[in-house]
Amino acid sequence: MKAADRILIERRIVFLVLALAVALPLIFPLGLKTIGTPLTKKAYDLVDSTPAGSVVIVSFDYDPSTVTELQPMAQAIIEHAWSKGHKVIATAMWPQGSQMADMAFEDVQNKLGSKVYGEDFVNLGYKVGGMVIIQGMGRNFRTVFPKDTSGLDYDEIPLLATIKSLRDIRYVVSLSAGDPGLKDWILTAHDKFGVAVAGGTTAVSAPGFLPYVNDQQQLYGLMGGLKAAAEYELLMGYEGSASLNMNPQSVAHVLILVLIAIGNVRAWRKRKTARNREEASNA
Amino acid sequence: MKSNLPLILAFVSGLLIIVAAFIPHKPFGMLEETLTNWFMIISSFAILLGQFSLIQVNANRVAQRSPNWQYYLAGLISFAVMVSMGLLWGMEKTPGLLGQGESVAANLGSKPFDYIFENIYMPLSATMFSLLAFYIASAAYRAFIIRTFESNLLMITAVIVMLGRTSFATALTSWIPQSLSFLRLPQLTDFIMQYPNTAAQRAILISAALGVVGASLRIILGIERSYLGGGK
Amino acid sequence: MPELMRILGIWLGAYFTLSIFSFLYKDNPFYKLAEQIFVGLSAGYWLIYTIYNILVPNLFNLLITDFANNWILLVPMFLGIMMLLRVIPSAQWLSRYPIALMVGTTAAIYMLLAFKSDFMSQIAATMINPFKFSSGVDVAGSILLIVGVLCGVYFFYFSKKQEGVFAIPSKIGIWFLMVSFGASFGYTVMARISLLIGRLDFLLRDWLHIIK
Numbered sequence: 001m002k003a004a005d006r007i008l009i010e011r012r013i014v015f016l017v018l019a020l021a022v023a024l025p026l027i028f029p030l031g032l033k034t035i036g037t038p039l040t041k042k043a044y045d046l047v048d049s050t051p052a053g054s055v056v057i058v059s060f061d062y063d064p065s066t067v068t069e070l071q072p073m074a075q076a077i078i079e080h081a082w083s084k085g086h087k088v089i090a091t092a093m094w095p096q097g098s099q100m101a102d103m104a105f106e107d108v109q110n111k112l113g114s115k116v117y118g119e120d121f122v123n124l125g126y127k128v129g130g131m132v133i134i135q136g137m138g139r140n141f142r143t144v145f146p147k148d149t150s151g152l153d154y155d156e157i158p159l160l161a162t163i164k165s166l167r168d169i170r171y172v173v174s175l176s177a178g179d180p181g182l183k184d185w186i187l188t189a190h191d192k193f194g195v196a197v198a199g200g201t202t203a204v205s206a207p208g209f210l211p212y213v214n215d216q217q218q219l220y221g222l223m224g225g226l227k228a229a230a231e232y233e234l235l236m237g238y239e240g241s242a243s244l245n246m247n248p249q250s251v252a253h254v255l256i257l258v259l260i261a262i263g264n265v266r267a268w269r270k271r272k273t274a275r276n277r278e279e280a281s282n283a
Numbered sequence: 284m285k286s287n288l289p290l291i292l293a294f295v296s297g298l299l300i301i302v303a304a305f306i307p308h309k310p311f312g313m314l315e316e317t318l319t320n321w322f323m324i325i326s327s328f329a330i331l332l333g334q335f336s337l338i339q340v341n342a343n344r345v346a347q348r349s350p351n352w353q354y355y356l357a358g359l360i361s362f363a364v365m366v367s368m369g370l371l372w373g374m375e376k377t378p379g380l381l382g383q384g385e386s387v388a389a390n391l392g393s394k395p396f397d398y399i400f401e402n403i404y405m406p407l408s409a410t411m412f413s414l415l416a417f418y419i420a421s422a423a424y425r426a427f428i429i430r431t432f433e434s435n436l437l438m439i440t441a442v443i444v445m446l447g448r449t450s451f452a453t454a455l456t457s458w459i460p461q462s463l464s465f466l467r468l469p470q471l472t473d474f475i476m477q478y479p480n481t482a483a484q485r486a487i488l489i490s491a492a493l494g495v496v497g498a499s500l501r502i503i504l505g506i507e508r509s510y511l512g513g514g515k
Numbered sequence: 516m517p518e519l520m521r522i523l524g525i526w527l528g529a530y531f532t533l534s535i536f537s538f539l540y541k542d543n544p545f546y547k548l549a550e551q552i553f554v555g556l557s558a559g560y561w562l563i564y565t566i567y568n569i570l571v572p573n574l575f576n577l578l579i580t581d582f583a584n585n586w587i588l589l590v591p592m593f594l595g596i597m598m599l600l601r602v603i604p605s606a607q608w609l610s611r612y613p614i615a616l617m618v619g620t621t622a623a624i625y626m627l628l629a630f631k632s633d634f635m636s637q638i639a640a641t642m643i644n645p646f647k648f649s650s651g652v653d654v655a656g657s658i659l660l661i662v663g664v665l666c667g668v669y670f671f672y673f674s675k676k677q678e679g680v681f682a683i684p685s686k687i688g689i690w691f692l693m694v695s696f697g698a699s700f701g702y703t704v705m706a707r708i709s710l711l712i713g714r715l716d717f718l719l720r721d722w723l724h725i726i727k
Contacts, residue, residue, distance in 0.1 A: 014420050015420070015421070022416075068709045102376075126564050132624055151377065204706040226712070249709060254449070256445065292616050293622070297622055324592065328599055351547060363555075391517065404560060411535055433690065445705070478656035485663075486664050486667020
């Protein structure tokens with residue numbers, strides 16, 4: 001068998017094994033439990049300690065490609081905020097985020113019961129510009145959002161009656177899959193305007209945001225990836241999609257480690273064979 | 284005029300933003316607010332430009348019958364369908380030119396734009412990126428070979444973090460006594476993320492910030508002109 | 516009818532999901548078609564949202580309903596149109612003006628905020644007293660944090676060749692970077708696998724009803 005064909009077959013076997021490693025725990029759940037981490041708890045505490053009646057922003061800075069990690073976070077945060085009596089403004093730095101917001105509001109209302117649009121929540125939609133636009137929000141909220149997504153004027157939305165600028169917002173939670181996203185909120189909303197910011201990101205971005213979790217409280221907690229979404233669900237006292245998806249996640253991690261081990265053993269044996277051959281030819 | 288005026292514009296807008304940061308009162312604060320609003324509108328036209336370029340490129344490929352031109356035609360058709368559905372009936376709560384499209388939505392279960400988004404765009408977007416899972420598995424098998432001390436360090440950390448962020452983590456190291464609890468996988472992972480990882484990422488942030496300051500100053504002062512493109 | 520459309524929608528989703536996954540075997544017409552449809556839908560989506568969420572409420576609606584107070588918005592509108600002229604080769608030079616305005620604004624904002632948040636605040640966050648913690652683990656970790664930041668920043672100093680004893684902090688910096696890259700790799704694996712879990716969950720639950 002040619003080397004190229006062998007490599008191709010090996011690749012396909014790896015793909016198949018990975019698909020099974022993810023599919024089987026989905027079909028036959030292992031019942032594994034998640035434990036919390038301090039970073040997620042910090043974000044939870046920010047929402048938990050904010051008084052009722054506060055107006056908060058949840059920024060949907062992601063698209064459907066990362067919905068598995070970030071949508072459960074969105075639902076958990078909205079449920080938590082509503083249970084504490086917060087009024088939620090949804091914004092989006094990515095165009096798809098606006099629809100992700102509507103889906104999240106709908107799912108949480110299906111669970112908790114209907115909320116009043118315009119009083120308990122509002123979707124102000126997508127705006128382009130990242131840091132520049134957040135800076136604009138910090139000066140004048142109405143200028144950036146003259147209407148909501150349904151066409152209601154700013155003045156017609158009771159929730160926005162007390163909001164002149166970003167400084168009137170109690171906290172911002174940015175659910176972010178990249179740029180623009182959480183970094184823009186930290187640099188502008190917190191560092192320039194002093195608004196508390198917590199973040200939920202995909203696992204890829206999470207390690208890069210940890211320096212912002214510091215004594216300056218540039219970031220009030222960080223939820224990184226599916227595990228953090230599962231941890232927030234645990235803190236909220238329910239087992240949602242993120243918690244269930246941790247079963248296949250855990251199995252797949254072990255599989256990746258096994259594949260790395262097999263690859264390294266093969267490489268070591270190849271190096272040893274090559275060394276022996278070289279010694280034999282030199283002898 | 285063609286190359287000097289843009290440089291002057293970049294300088295003036297940059298200077299205005301910097302001055303407004305230190306003197307937020309009139310007129311600088313008001314000018315900065317105006318500039319940021321204009322930024323959003325101009326950025327929107329930049330997005331429109333991107334769409335027009337895409338249509339232009341794909342239409343040329345179809346017109347010239349380039350290889351795989353049928354697929355580019357499908358791309359153009361799907362673009363036209365999405366735009367027309369959105370313009371006619373809008374999306375979610377936003378009305379279109381023909382209103383909210385209640386009768387269409389009653390038959391489809393949602394507006395046509397939303398229907399296409401949920402049933403075609405979302406699966407495509409999510410699946411496109413989920414292919415990466417397979418590639419990372421293949422790369423793990425073929426490419427992540429330990430050779431040096433540094434790669435050893437990388438791999439050991441990766442193993443600890445990958446195991447520590449699973450639901451097995453607690454069970455794997457629950458036998459470690461309480462006095463050495465920091466060696467248990469979840470706690471060890473938290474330690475690695477909170478201290479050495481943060482240290483390195485912070486060093487990268489600090490160094491990159493200096494780079495951003497340097498690059499931004501070069502742009503504002505007109506030393507860096509590559510954003511203007513070539514030609515006269 | 517809505518129920519039929521809902522079921523059709525799930526089958527459409529499954530078809531396109533499997534079309535993309537077919538690329539794992541090899542490139543094929545199903546994948547190519549799905550890819551181009553994705554490109555077209557994505558572009559259409561961006562266009563519609565840009566029009567309805569930004570251009571209509573922030574520009575056209577204000578100009579139409581209250582021109583007297585908002586006539587100044589004609590300026591960014593004309594600048595935007597100049598941006599669009601980039602598609603015409605002979606008029607491309609006009610697009611330099613709005614680009615310059617945007618680049619100048621962005622550069623200034625990024626410079627100020629990056630210097631404050633990524634430089635000053637990060638240095639301040641590193642200036643901690645490691646011995647204020649009661650736990651030995653936190654003390655050791657804080658010392659590691661300070662050493663790691665200093666050595667990491669030292670590593671990125673490329674203006675002078677680092678030799679002999681001057682290369683030692685750089686080496687330590689590389690070790691911290693390797694630990695960070697290992698952590699990033701672990702988290703990247705988590706992210707990628709999560710994406711796959713979502714898709715297989717859809718196929719097994721919503722399409723095939725194997726998961727209840």
